Amino acid sequence: MNYLQILQLAAPETALAITVLMVLAVDLIALRGQTVEQRFHAGMLVSIIGCLMAAILAFAHFEQGNLLNGMLVVDPQTDFLKVVLLILTIFTVMISASGKFTEHVGEYLSLVLLGTIGLMFLVSAEDLLMIFISLELASLSLYILTAFNKRNARSSEAALKYFLFGGMSAAFLLFGFSLLYGLSGSTNLPQIAAGLAGRGLDPLLLVAIVTTVIGFGFKVAAVPFHLWAPDAYEGAPTPSAAFIASGSKVASFYILAKIMTMGFAGAEGSAIWQGYVSGWTPVIAIVAALSMVLGNLTAIVQSSVKRLLAYSAIAHAGYMLLGVLASTPSSHSALLFYVITYALTVLGAFGVVTVVEAATGSDAMANFAGLGRRAPGLSLCLLVFLLSLAGIPPLAGFIGKFFLFSAVVGTDAEHLGLLWLVILAIVMSAVSFYYYLQVLKQAWVLDAAANAPAIKVPLVTMVALVLLAGLVILLGCAPGLLTRHL
Amino acid sequence: MLAWTIYISFIGVLVLMLLPREAARAARIIALLTAIAGCVVAFAGAVRQPNPGEVTTIVKIPWIPALGANYFLAADGISLVLVVLTGLAAIAGILFSWNIEKRTKEFFAFYLALIGGVYGVFLSFDVLLLFVFYELTIIPKYFLIARWGSTRKEYGAMKLALFSFVGSHLVLIGLIAAWVVARAQTGHASLDLVELSKVSFPLGFQHWVFPLVFVGFGILAGLWPFHTWAPTGHVAAPTAGSMLLAGVVMKLGAYGCLRVAMVLFPDGVRMWQNEIALLAVIGIVYGAGVALVQRDFKFVIGYSSVSHMGFVLLGLATLNTIGLSGAVLQMFSHGIIAGLLFAVVGRMVYDRTHTRDFNDLQTMQLGKLLPFAGVTFVLAGVASMGLPGFSGFVAELQVLMGAWKVFPMATILAGVGIVVGVAYILRAMQKAFFSESEERRAPARQGSSGDQHAGQVPGAPMEPISVPERIGAMMLIAASLIIGLFPGLLLHWIQPCWNSPLFERLLKGGSL
Numbered sequence: 002m003n004y005l006q007i008l009q010l011a012a013p014e015t016a017l018a019i020t021v022l023m024v025l026a027v028d029l030i031a032l033r034g035q036t037v038e039q040r041f042h043a044g045m046l047v048s049i050i051g052c053l054m055a056a057i058l059a060f061a062h063f064e065q066g067n068l069l070n071g072m073l074v075v076d077p078q079t080d081f082l083k084v085v086l087l088i089l090t091i092f093t094v095m096i097s098a099s100g101k102f103t104e105h106v107g108e109y110l111s112l113v114l115l116g117t118i119g120l121m122f123l124v125s126a127e128d129l130l131m132i133f134i135s136l137e138l139a140s141l142s143l144y145i146l147t148a149f150n151k152r153n154a155r156s157s158e159a160a161l162k163y164f165l166f167g168g169m170s171a172a173f174l175l176f177g178f179s180l181l182y183g184l185s186g187s188t189n190l191p192q193i194a195a196g197l198a199g200r201g202l203d204p205l206l207l208v209a210i211v212t213t214v215i216g217f218g219f220k221v222a223a224v225p226f227h228l229w230a231p232d233a234y235e236g237a238p239t240p241s242a243a244f245i246a247s248g249s250k251v252a253s254f255y256i257l258a259k260i261m262t263m264g265f266a267g268a269e270g271s272a273i274w275q276g277y278v279s280g281w282t283p284v285i286a287i288v289a290a291l292s293m294v295l296g297n298l299t300a301i302v303q304s305s306v307k308r309l310l311a312y313s314a315i316a317h318a319g320y321m322l323l324g325v326l327a328s329t330p331s332s333h334s335a336l337l338f339y340v341i342t343y344a345l346t347v348l349g350a351f352g353v354v355t356v357v358e359a360a361t362g363s364d365a366m367a368n369f370a371g372l373g374r375r376a377p378g379l380s381l382c383l384l385v386f387l388l389s390l391a392g393i394p395p396l397a398g399f400i401g402k403f404f405l406f407s408a409v410v411g412t413d414a415e416h417l418g419l420l421w422l423v424i425l426a427i428v429m430s431a432v433s434f435y436y437y438l439q440v441l442k443q444a445w446v447l448d449a450a451a452n453a454p455a456i457k458v459p460l461v462t463m464v465a466l467v468l469l470a471g472l473v474i475l476l477g478c479a480p481g482l483l484t485r486h487l
Numbered sequence: 488m489l490a491w492t493i494y495i496s497f498i499g500v501l502v503l504m505l506l507p508r509e510a511a512r513a514a515r516i517i518a519l520l521t522a523i524a525g526c527v528v529a530f531a532g533a534v535r536q537p538n539p540g541e542v543t544t545i546v547k548i549p550w551i552p553a554l555g556a557n558y559f560l561a562a563d564g565i566s567l568v569l570v571v572l573t574g575l576a577a578i579a580g581i582l583f584s585w586n587i588e589k590r591t592k593e594f595f596a597f598y599l600a601l602i603g604g605v606y607g608v609f610l611s612f613d614v615l616l617l618f619v620f621y622e623l624t625i626i627p628k629y630f631l632i633a634r635w636g637s638t639r640k641e642y643g644a645m646k647l648a649l650f651s652f653v654g655s656h657l658v659l660i661g662l663i664a665a666w667v668v669a670r671a672q673t674g675h676a677s678l679d680l681v682e683l684s685k686v687s688f689p690l691g692f693q694h695w696v697f698p699l700v701f702v703g704f705g706i707l708a709g710l711w712p713f714h715t716w717a718p719t720g721h722v723a724a725p726t727a728g729s730m731l732l733a734g735v736v737m738k739l740g741a742y743g744c745l746r747v748a749m750v751l752f753p754d755g756v757r758m759w760q761n762e763i764a765l766l767a768v769i770g771i772v773y774g775a776g777v778a779l780v781q782r783d784f785k786f787v788i789g790y791s792s793v794s795h796m797g798f799v800l801l802g803l804a805t806l807n808t809i810g811l812s813g814a815v816l817q818m819f820s821h822g823i824i825a826g827l828l829f830a831v832v833g834r835m836v837y838d839r840t841h842t843r844d845f846n847d848l849q850t851m852q853l854g855k856l857l858p859f860a861g862v863t864f865v866l867a868g869v870a871s872m873g874l875p876g877f878s879g880f881v882a883e884l885q886v887l888m889g890a891w892k893v894f895p896m897a898t899i900l901a902g903v904g905i906v907v908g909v910a911y912i913l914r915a916m917q918k919a920f921f922s923e924s925e926e927r928r929a930p931a932r933q934g935s936s937g938d939q940h941a942g943q944v945p946g947a948p949m950e951p952i953s954v955p956e957r958i959g960a961m962m963l964i965a966a967s968l969i970i971g972l973f974p975g976l977l978l979h980w981i982q983p984c985w986n987s988p989l990f991e992r993l994l995k996g997g998s999l
């Protein structure tokens with residue numbers, strides 16, 4: 002190993018780190034005295050170019066390797082996920098570009114990019130220490146991004162809540178990791194599995210499993226560790242919430258599935274109906290079931306669209322956990338398909354909320370009334386995003402659900418043992434249709450107040466939303482474009 | 488060629504979306520031309536189908552290889568009947584919504600999207616594709632009712648959307664389970680209906696999965712006791728909406744029951760045959776009975792739909808070729824007749840009088856004011872009663888003949904349902920059009936302000952029945968008469984289907 006090799010393998014991350022510095026420098030030096038909007042657009046341009054460079058570097062990676070015993074693992078799949086993360090970041094930046102929530106443009110954008118770097122390292126990590134460090138890098142950026150609207154007290158409150166919960170979950174995670182290290186003598190995931198093999202399910206291992214699940218449960222906002230999510234989504238500047246809900250979800254789920262299937266290989270247990278065996282899958286099954294039920298039922302009564310999206314995110318985390326617990330290659334790729342398309346969709350939904358919020362002053366459901374007339378293009382995009390979240394074909398959300406659920410049921414084709422979880426998921430997704438339709442009803446059925454003016458959508462945002470909606474439709478009609486990489 | 492019915496409809500949607508907002512007249516014309524083009528293609532494709540008994544592939548390209556899903560459109564005689572029905576109903580619906588002034592282009596865009604989805608369901612022979620089209624119809628339905636409907640429209644629309652969605656999700660559970668079991672058994676993933684129909688699913692599996700899928704589709708077919716969306720939905724919907732709901736959307740459910748649930752799980756059908764027949768007969772008698780006591784004209788027709796769809800389900804439960812042919816014929820017949828009835832109530836009467844309450848209508852002597860509406864309703868009514876010469880007679884007769892062999896008791900009860908059916912139609916006819924009441928009260932509601940038909944003085948001439956309405960009504964009456972007089976036209980498409988391998992295990996007994 003030499004430093005050149007590190008640099009080669011970490012080329013996308015390096016490129017992005019340079020971009021962070023450039024964004025800061027450009028904003029501080031070149032754009033003094035310009036309006037916020039101009040600074041945002043210039044910063045956005047630099048960030049997008051940087052992200053594209055990084056994406057090209059990741060896409061064209063000729064080097065593959067495993068540095069320092071799993072500290073940095075680069076293979077086609079991680080490269081592809083990095084490209085996905087970068088694309089999500091580009092869209093996040095585009096949605097932020099018309100934001101009026103801050104004057105600290107350079108800091109804001111560089112924090113988004115720093116968070117992305119953390120997530121990219123997270124995807125490449127197969128070592129507990131590296132996982133923890135990159136997770137913290139990403140999380141710290143997200144905490145600050147949540148607090149970024151200094152004029153709004155709720156933003157600070159949300160950030161504090163998020164930070165305290167996040168810190169707690171980090172502590173749980175570290176505790177679990179330390180137990181794992183003690184039990185197996187290694188911090189590398191495959192070696193942990195080898196070290197644990199044959200030990201059976203002793204109490205210490207169970208504690209390690211539970212604390213790891215708790216730690217990640219916070220990150221992906223699964224019940225009962227979800228309490229921060231609605232407040233954070235509601236209080237944070239909307240683009241920050243979009244980033245929490247999209248990019249960070251993709252990386253967190255990828256790494257959770259990796260830890261569980263690689264690190265705890267051999268301690269799966271079983272969550273099949275009437276065939277329960279202790280292990281990590283039953284733990285995940287309980288968390289998943291709770292998330293699906295509670296997330297969907299609570300979303301019904303929300304009147305703030307951002308809170309509604311937060312609870313729906315909890316519900317979706319529940320569906321995705323099914324993909325984690327099935328732990329077969331097909332369920333793994335189904336999980337990735339689901340989480341990627343989910344991230345694209347929810348990013349779009351938050352993008353629409355950003356515009357409506359800027360035009361009407363809040364994200365209350367009533368403010369969406371008559372959107373179909375006030376901004377036809379925007380509400381058409383909203384229609385696509387929400388219907389995809391509800392799982393209406395032929396949008397990506399439906400195909401994702403079909404992939405995921407069929408893969409989960411398929412793990413035990415003989416007895417259909419996991420069917421009970423899938424039935425729960427499908428019934429709950431039928432419930433979810435109701436609250437998505439409530440939002441769409443506001444937009445398409447009800448009339449706006451008589452003198453409500455047309456909403457002007459910023460060009461950059463509109464481009465981002467149309468691209469996202471196009472992707473959601475495209476991936477629903479031709480899922481092969483994505484599945485072949487997973 | 489038939490696939491173009493789908494594409495034309497969606498192209499129509501795109502064109503309408505690009506129109507400027509004010510171009511209401513252009514929107515109507517484009518919608519009508521699209522529907523006519525779809526209908527012509529449907530007819531031409533159906534007539535040119537060489538052998539209606541066989542599943543003739545239209546297009547088959549791989550779609551999601553990992554799941555074994557294909558973009559597989561095909562048609563057999565049953566699809567042909569329903570595609571033609573869709574074509575006719577689409578044109579009629581547009582003719583009867585010629586007076587939509589509010590957001591015209593959006594109305595027709597949703598309308599054509601719904602039609603395109605319906606064509607898609609009837610032509611899909613890949614289960615996933617069928618499901619995609621099936622769910623695709625839910626959204627336009629919701630918006631058509633919630634936006635352009637009348638009485639309690641948001642409630643009715645939401646109820647309909649939720650019922651449909653829950654139903655389709657029951658189906659989804661069944662499909663995923665069937666896909667997994669079939670893959671384990673045959674070793675490769677497939678969602679092809681023809682291939683899946685050859686898989687023999689374990690009996691225990693069929694025992695629970697069949698009712699799930701059947702009820703899931705049956706909800707949309709008005710299966711008692713899951714029919715409650717139908718009356719409220721029909722009443723809330725705009726005229727064209729109720730015509731399509733009763734005319735084709737309910738058929739989607741029945742078609743799904745036959746095409747997916749029964750073909751994939753033939754042993755499951757036999758296990759649950761009696762229960763289905765029981766529910767169907769309850770639906771027939773209950774729907775007719777409730778229709779008899781309604782005060783709202785449209786509710787009468789709404790409940791009559793539940794009753795008539797009961798015949799379809801009863802026909803399906805017979806599992807003999809006469810009953811099944813009757814069921815498919817009844818789908819066609821009810822699609823035409825219910826469309827006509829809703830057109831009279833919703834467009835001809837309600838849009839002019841602004842009331843559907845029999846007590847108000849009684850005072851208006853509509854028979855004299857709107858003679859064309861009266862005559863149309865009489866014709867539609869006798870067709871609905873099952874008078875010989877109209878399509879309802881042949882269809883229901885075949886269902887009853889098929890059912891007599893299997894469930895004699897149920898057949899007698901269904902006969903009672905027909906008698907009640909005569910009663911509620913006569914009652915509605917008398918109250919709405921031919922009341923001799925001398926007491927001429929003003930209509931309860933004076934109409935909303937600024938409406939040109941508002942404040943109709945009793946006895947004063949009403950806006951005459953317009954040309955599009957006349958054309959639409961005559962078209963539907965003619966369709967019902969032609970099929971009533973020459974049922975062979977459709978039967979020679981339907982009957983050969985029962986010999987195809989698709990239905991072999993369903994009809995030729997099985998392991999039970």
